[in-house]
Amino acid sequence: MAIPISYNLRNMRLRKGLTAMTALGIALTVATAVFLMALVAGLNKAFATTGDAQNVLALRKGSDAEMNGGFSLDTVQTLRSLPGVAKTADGQPMVSGELVTIIVLPRKDGTGEVNVTVRGTRPVGIAIRPNIKLAEGRWFHSGQREIVVSKSIHGRFAQSDIGQSMRFGKGDWTVVGVFDSGGSAYDSEIWGDVNQMQSDFDRMGGVSSVYLRAVDTASAVTLAQRINDDQRLHLDGVLETAYYGKQTKSGDTIKFVGTFVAFIMAIGSSFAAMNTMYAAVAYRSREIATLRILGFSRFSILTCFVLESLLLSLLGAAGGILMMIPFNGMQTGTQNQSTFSEVVFALHMTPGVVITAVLFAVTMGFIGGLAPAWHAARQEILVALRG
Amino acid sequence: MSAVSEIQNAGNGAVGNRNIVVQARGVSKIFRRDAFEVTALDNVSIDIAAGEFVALMGPSGSGKTTLLNMIAAIDRPTSGQLLVLSEDIFLLNDEQTARWRNEHVGYIFQTFNLMPVLTAFENVELPLLLTNLTQQQRRDHVTTALRLVGLGDRMHHLPRQLSGGQEQRVAIARAIVTDPTLIIADEPTGDLDSHSATEVLEILKRLNENFQKTVVMVTHDPHAASYAHVVRHLEKGMLLPIGG
Numbered sequence: 001m002a003i004p005i006s007y008n009l010r011n012m013r014l015r016k017g018l019t020a021m022t023a024l025g026i027a028l029t030v031a032t033a034v035f036l037m038a039l040v041a042g043l044n045k046a047f048a049t050t051g052d053a054q055n056v057l058a059l060r061k062g063s064d065a066e067m068n069g070g071f072s073l074d075t076v077q078t079l080r081s082l083p084g085v086a087k088t089a090d091g092q093p094m095v096s097g098e099l100v101t102i103i104v105l106p107r108k109d110g111t112g113e114v115n116v117t118v119r120g121t122r123p124v125g126i127a128i129r130p131n132i133k134l135a136e137g138r139w140f141h142s143g144q145r146e147i148v149v150s151k152s153i154h155g156r157f158a159q160s161d162i163g164q165s166m167r168f169g170k171g172d173w174t175v176v177g178v179f180d181s182g183g184s185a186y187d188s189e190i191w192g193d194v195n196q197m198q199s200d201f202d203r204m205g206g207v208s209s210v211y212l213r214a215v216d217t218a219s220a221v222t223l224a225q226r227i228n229d230d231q232r233l234h235l236d237g238v239l240e241t242a243y244y245g246k247q248t249k250s251g252d253t254i255k256f257v258g259t260f261v262a263f264i265m266a267i268g269s270s271f272a273a274m275n276t277m278y279a280a281v282a283y284r285s286r287e288i289a290t291l292r293i294l295g296f297s298r299f300s301i302l303t304c305f306v307l308e309s310l311l312l313s314l315l316g317a318a319g320g321i322l323m324m325i326p327f328n329g330m331q332t333g334t335q336n337q338s339t340f341s342e343v344v345f346a347l348h349m350t351p352g353v354v355i356t357a358v359l360f361a362v363t364m365g366f367i368g369g370l371a372p373a374w375h376a377a378r379q380e381i382l383v384a385l386r387g
Numbered sequence: 388m389s390a391v392s393e394i395q396n397a398g399n400g401a402v403g404n405r406n407i408v409v410q411a412r413g414v415s416k417i418f419r420r421d422a423f424e425v426t427a428l429d430n431v432s433i434d435i436a437a438g439e440f441v442a443l444m445g446p447s448g449s450g451k452t453t454l455l456n457m458i459a460a461i462d463r464p465t466s467g468q469l470l471v472l473s474e475d476i477f478l479l480n481d482e483q484t485a486r487w488r489n490e491h492v493g494y495i496f497q498t499f500n501l502m503p504v505l506t507a508f509e510n511v512e513l514p515l516l517l518t519n520l521t522q523q524q525r526r527d528h529v530t531t532a533l534r535l536v537g538l539g540d541r542m543h544h545l546p547r548q549l550s551g552g553q554e555q556r557v558a559i560a561r562a563i564v565t566d567p568t569l570i571i572a573d574e575p576t577g578d579l580d581s582h583s584a585t586e587v588l589e590i591l592k593r594l595n596e597n598f599q600k601t602v603v604m605v606t607h608d609p610h611a612a613s614y615a616h617v618v619r620h621l622e623k624g625m626l627l628p629i630g631g
């Protein structure tokens with residue numbers, strides 16, 4: 001059996017000032033890492049949970065974003081007649097030609113204006129997205145200047161309450177409902193009647209993308225392939241899930257900058273831990289010599305001090321994670337790199353984020369603790385006894 | 388079955404009363420530091436028999452601690468031969484030396500050297516953590532050792548809650564808890580008042596007489612030395628002849 005862990009814990013408590021300062025340094029680093037990882041996790045969730053494996057999205061060939069599209073009514077008609085497309089109860093193909101554009105809206109808190117995606121759709125478009133639920137009010141009526149806003153738009157933008165109106169396109173639009181898409185990318189959108197939108201944005205008859213619901217997931221794959229292969233259509237067919245999955249690259253910049261910042265901070269924290277552990281070794285030099293004389297091996301001493309550094313870093317990890325818990329679920333926005341509109345998402349402290357944060361801290365503790373522990377173990381008993 | 392009877396058994400066991408516990412032949416130790424050379428031990432030869440109580444005296448810097456450190460395998464001689472418990476301890480590697488010391492030697496320091504954050508009980512338990520004893524067995528041994536030094540009622544006190552004499556008695560309990568053959572004490576009463584010193588010396592005497600421990604003790608104090616059977620003097624690293 002090794003030197004008991006209570007020996008480490010009580011020594012840490014004995015020098016609580018130094019322990020607290022070092023743990024705080026580690027905690028801040030961990031908090032930063034948790035923040036960035038939760039940000040990326042939230043962003044990934046927004047895109048990864050968007051889409052239904054039964055839905056296929058048709059886009060103009062070569063365009064990677066929905067709003068780059070723009071194709072004719074003929075094309076939409078051809079798509080409606082493709083085999084494998086599901087039908088509504090009254091026999092209509094579940095195909096929705098939609099118009100997606102970007103508008104600028106002022107934030108509720110007065111911190112400026114942001115790009116927001118507006119989607120012109122129709123009842124069948126709502127029907128092919130069963131994951132989207134009405135949270136308040138009602139859906140827009142065809143032929144009316146009515147809009148339904150997502151929950152997070154409702155929370156973040158001015159004039160977004162039911163009964164209020166927003167001004168864009170050629171005039172005012174009345175908010176008649178709020179929808180909830182469960183944290184998906186649709187959560188950053190405003191929906192209205194496609195025909196009204198077409199006239200407001202001078203795009204009569206034009207749609208930017210077409211959504212098709214297949215009878216099942218296998219047919220969806222075939223359908224997407226078929227759209228791709230059809231030379232006359234000149235369209236790309238992608239699964240809705242794949243389309244939104246690809247857009248997670250919006251998180252790449254955050255990931256890169258975040259990793260860099262966390263890395264620099266980690267170096268600092270490792271040095272702080274190292275410094276503290278060197279002080280601990282120097283301070284307890286005589287105790288180390290005594291332990292050796294009692295029969296503890298150099299290896300036991302090494303383990304003892306590495307362990308103490310790990311405990312220090314775990315304390316820091318706990319602190320850092322606790323600091324970030326109040327921010328879990330907090331909503332924020334970023335610009336979607338494909339559509340240049342704002343994507344709203346929540347900080348998401350997944351178990352993966354927490355585990356990574358703990359491992360991150362433990363790595364700092366290990367790197368910081370190894371050299372001092374090595375020094376402690378290497379010392380000659382006689383030299384240490386004098387120290 | 389108590390640890391005390393185990394201690395007694397060991398005393399009469401493998402190493403018989405007539406056996407030589409420490410056998411030094413021409414042991415020298417030269418410390419080199421930069422251009423300086425200090426001869427701390429100069430051709431020292433000594434035999435210490437099992438069950439003996441030896442006091443080492445001599446002026447400061449005469450090599451007393453250095454000799455103790457050789458016997459406890461904490462330091463190596465520059466030349467000469469040293470057998471402790473018939474073992475050439477300097478043939479052992481680091482790990483083996485540590486284990487050997489844990490099993491056979493109890494070391495008592497002038498400055499007690501207890502772990503300040505551990506209670507008396509936990510301090511005494513430390514050397515037992517290296518053995519295969521169960522927790523219950525360890526508890527029994529620690530309790531026995533602490534009772535033996537008269538601290539059965541101070542087991543859960545921290546060192547700073549104890550007097551110097553009590554701290555040294557905890558250190559003695561720690562030194563004997565593994566039931567070693569050899570007890571080495573470097574000025575064990577050097578930091579104590581005369582009352583506490585006498586208590587400590589009485590305990591060492593009891594360990595020697597009742598439990599057949601071999602005791603090698605360094606001291607400056609003639610009163611302390613009077614507890615020993617044999618008093619040997621060191622001067623400038625040389626061991627003076629008996630009675631010299």
Ligand SMILES: Nc1ncnc2c1ncn2[C@@H]1O[C@H](COP(=O)(O)OP(=O)(O)OP(=O)(O)O)[C@@H](O)[C@H]1O
Binds near residue numbers: 426445446449452453
């Ligand atoms: N690690 C060392 N490096 C260099 N010189 C040393 C070392 N240890 C001891 N010495 C020297 O060896 C000599 C003997 O030292 P030692 O500690 O054995 O003396 P001592 O008899 O125990 O003295 P004291 O009564 O003061 O404790 C001294 O001159 C000392 O300076």
Ligand SMILES: [Mg+2]
Binds near residue numbers: 451452453
């Ligand atoms: Mg000395």
